[in-house]
Amino acid sequence: MKLNRRAFIGTGAAAAAALQAPSVWGAAHGRPKVVVIGGGAGGATAARYLAKDSKGEIDVTLVEPSRQYYTCFFSNLYIGGFRDLSSIAHSYGTLASEYGINVVHDWATGIDRDAKTVTLAGGAVLPYDKLVLSPGIDFVEGAVPGWDLSTQHKMPHAYKAGSQTELLKAQIEAMPEGGRFAMVAPPNPYRCPPGPYERVSMVAHLLKDINPTAKILVVDPKANFSKQALFEEGWAKHYPGMVERIGPDFGGENVSVNADEMTVDIDGVVEKIDVCNVIPAQKAGRICELAGINEGNWAPVDGHTMASRMDESIHVLGDATNQGDMPKSGFSANSQAKVAAMAIRGDLTGSKVFPAKFSNTCWSLIDTDDGVKVGASYQATDEKIAKVDGFVSQTGEDAALRKATYEESLGWYAGITSDMFG
Known part of the structure; x- marks a missing residue:
C-alpha cells in the first residue's frame, strides 16, 4: 500500500482504537493524572492519544522544555538543501487548544516513584497516576x-x-x-x-x-x-x-x-x-537514569504495554528504551506511543486493550528523487518486541521506483507530524 498522510493516520488510529467502557475511577479520586515527559514522536503522540481517546476522562500534562520542536527525522534533508528548517519545526499549540493537554515548557529534574511525583526545574511538583517517559537520547x-x-x-x-x-x-x-x-x-x-x-x-x-x-x-x-x-x-x-x-x-x-x-x-x-x-555513543535521556529505571544505558520495557520493567506505573517510549528488535526511530516511537496510550487508558478507565503490534519504516534520501527504505512489523513477546517480517529496498532499482519511495516518505512525514501534534 502506498503510504500517504491519510493512510498513515488511518492506520495509526485503527491500531490504537479501543472500545470505551465506564470509568473505574470514583469521583473521590477526581480524574486520573498522566504526566508525559518529552514532546517528540513518542511523547507528543502518547499525550495526544491519551487526551483524544479518553474524551476528557484523563488529565494529561506534557512536559517539554522546547516551545518549538524540530524533528530529527528529515533534518538531514535540510542539510542537503531539500527542505527549509521551518518545515521541520512544530509547536504544541494544537495539543493544548484542541485536546486540552496541559503543556508545560520546563525541564523535569526529578522523579519520586514512591510519592508518584515529578519535580520541574521551575519548582513545580506534578503528581501522577501514570508517568510516560520519552526523553530521547543523551550522549555517553x-x-x-x-x-x-x-x-x-x-x-x-x-x-x-x-x-x-x-x-x-x-x-x-x-x-x-x-x-x-x-x-x-x-x-x-x-x-x-x-x-x-x-x-x-x-x-x-x-x-x-x-x-x-x-x-x-x-x-x-x-x-x-x-x-x-x-x-x-x-x-x-x-x-x-x-x-x-x-x-x-x-x-x-x-x-x-x-x-x-x-x-x-x-x-x-x-x-x-x-x-x-x-556523533557519539548514546544512552537514554537523563531523566530515565534519575528515575532509576535503566539497565546499563537504556530502559528495559515490557513490550505488551511499554511499561518499565522496574516500575509498572512508568511507561517508556522511543529512543530511550531497550526495545528488543525494534530500531530507535521516530516511526518506532510513534508506534510504541499508541500501544502505551491504549494500555494506560485501559488501566485508568477500564477501556478495552488489544494485543500490542508495532511497525517501523526508515526512509533515506541519497540524491534527488533517489529514496530508499527499510522496515518491519513486530509483535510483543514476554521477552522482547520481536520482529515478524521485514523489507528493504534493493540495489539496482529503477529511477521511477526510487522517486516513488522518496514521495512516499513525504507523505509519511506529513502524516506522522499531524499524528504527533494534531
Whole structure:
C-alpha cells in the first residue's frame, strides 16, 4: 500500500482504537493524572492519544522544555538543501487548544516513584497516576576522546535537531574549496540506524553543488551499517570519489578528536579536517537514569504495554528504551506511543486493550528523487518486541521506483507530524 498522510493516520488510529467502557475511577479520586515527559514522536503522540481517546476522562500534562520542536527525522534533508528548517519545526499549540493537554515548557529534574511525583526545574511538583517517559537520547561521556558538550559548537553532533543542525550546515557551506568534511559515526545502538549515512549523502549532495572537489571522510566503529549496500551504491553513482569510509578493520574503532586544532586521530594517524560532525555513543535521556529505571544505558520495557520493567506505573517510549528488535526511530516511537496510550487508558478507565503490534519504516534520501527504505512489523513477546517480517529496498532499482519511495516518505512525514501534534 502506498503510504500517504491519510493512510498513515488511518492506520495509526485503527491500531490504537479501543472500545470505551465506564470509568473505574470514583469521583473521590477526581480524574486520573498522566504526566508525559518529552514532546517528540513518542511523547507528543502518547499525550495526544491519551487526551483524544479518553474524551476528557484523563488529565494529561506534557512536559517539554522546547516551545518549538524540530524533528530529527528529515533534518538531514535540510542539510542537503531539500527542505527549509521551518518545515521541520512544530509547536504544541494544537495539543493544548484542541485536546486540552496541559503543556508545560520546563525541564523535569526529578522523579519520586514512591510519592508518584515529578519535580520541574521551575519548582513545580506534578503528581501522577501514570508517568510516560520519552526523553530521547543523551550522549555517553568520553565516548569520543577529545569531544564533549563543551566542544559541540566547534564539532557539532547535530543529532538533536535545531540549532546544531543549522550550525553544521553553516560550517559545511563555509568550507574552503577542496576542503575535508569528517564524520565520526556512532557505535550500536543509536538513534536512527540509517541516519548518519543519509547525512553523508546529503552533505555530498550539498558539496557537489557548492564545492565539488571537497572530500568526505567517515570514521566508523561498526563493521556494517543499515542499508549499507544501498548507500555505497548511491555514493558511487552520485558522488564518485568523494566519500571514503574507514571501518574498524582500519582503525575506525580507535578515534579521538582535537576541536581546537580541527584534527581527527585515527589509530594514531592524524588527519587535518575543515568540518567535523561527531556523533557519539548514546544512552537514554537523563531523566530515565534519575528515575532509576535503566539497565546499563537504556530502559528495559515490557513490550505488551511499554511499561518499565522496574516500575509498572512508568511507561517508556522511543529512543530511550531497550526495545528488543525494534530500531530507535521516530516511526518506532510513534508506534510504541499508541500501544502505551491504549494500555494506560485501559488501566485508568477500564477501556478495552488489544494485543500490542508495532511497525517501523526508515526512509533515506541519497540524491534527488533517489529514496530508499527499510522496515518491519513486530509483535510483543514476554521477552522482547520481536520482529515478524521485514523489507528493504534493493540495489539496482529503477529511477521511477526510487522517486516513488522518496514521495512516499513525504507523505509519511506529513502524516506522522499531524499524528504527533494534531
